[in-house]
Amino acid sequence: xxxxxxxxxxxxxxxxxxxxxxxxxxxxxxxxxxxxxxxxxxxxxxxxxxxxxxxxxxxxxxxxxxxxxxxxxxxxxxxxxxxxxxxxxxxxxxx
Amino acid sequence: xxxxxxxxxxxxxxxxxxxxxxxxxxxxxxxxxxxxxxxxxxxxxxxxxxxxxxxxxxxxxxxxxxxxxxxxxxxxxxxxxxxxxxxxxxxxxxxxxxxxxxxxxxxxxxxxxxxxxxxxxxxxxxxxxxxx
Numbered sequence: 001x002x003x004x005x006x007x008x009x010x011x012x013x014x015x016x017x018x019x020x021x022x023x024x025x026x027x028x029x030x031x032x033x034x035x036x037x038x039x040x041x042x043x044x045x046x047x048x049x050x051x052x053x054x055x056x057x058x059x060x061x062x063x064x065x066x067x068x069x070x071x072x073x074x075x076x077x078x079x080x081x082x083x084x085x086x087x088x089x090x091x092x093x094x095x
Numbered sequence: 096x097x098x099x100x101x102x103x104x105x106x107x108x109x110x111x112x113x114x115x116x117x118x119x120x121x122x123x124x125x126x127x128x129x130x131x132x133x134x135x136x137x138x139x140x141x142x143x144x145x146x147x148x149x150x151x152x153x154x155x156x157x158x159x160x161x162x163x164x165x166x167x168x169x170x171x172x173x174x175x176x177x178x179x180x181x182x183x184x185x186x187x188x189x190x191x192x193x194x195x196x197x198x199x200x201x202x203x204x205x206x207x208x209x210x211x212x213x214x215x216x217x218x219x220x221x222x223x224x225x226x227x
Binding site for chain 1 (some may be wrong): 126157172198
């Protein structure tokens, strides 16, 4: 049973490695601009879709809004962690 | 601290807040946005904490108020990004004129709310570290 699992695991790893090499080989060449990507869509439709003239802001808060929400969650968690670790010792007046 | 430093920082503090608010409210038109604006305003609070005594500053803006503000703005941001921003974006952008201050759809609201998130985070960490 254990021997079987090991062989199966090796097969899965080899398969995944083959997929990875295959997908890396089909990436667009490095440093070459392609018009089929999503960047051209952002540049052409950013203003009329979101109404924001600053394209960085429209990408950060609108097209990639989930990413920024996760960033804010990290910020929140870091702050709560610092308060919990440092304020615990102080026996502070307000919390 | 010295009297000169106290007076100058008392004069300078509203202008730091003004620059930060400008960066946040113009984030959808000019380079800037929520994170730089929050960093600028938190720098103003860092000046206050360093110049005046830390309990005096904390008496005006308490830790529980900051935590409340952070939680409310976090929930508002979550609602904005997860549901409202994608549902009513088209209707809101039709009401606005592009390249004016009242434009940008939901990025304007997100900028201001994200500014509050960054301010509260940095000021809370600053309070804790200075007290330590």
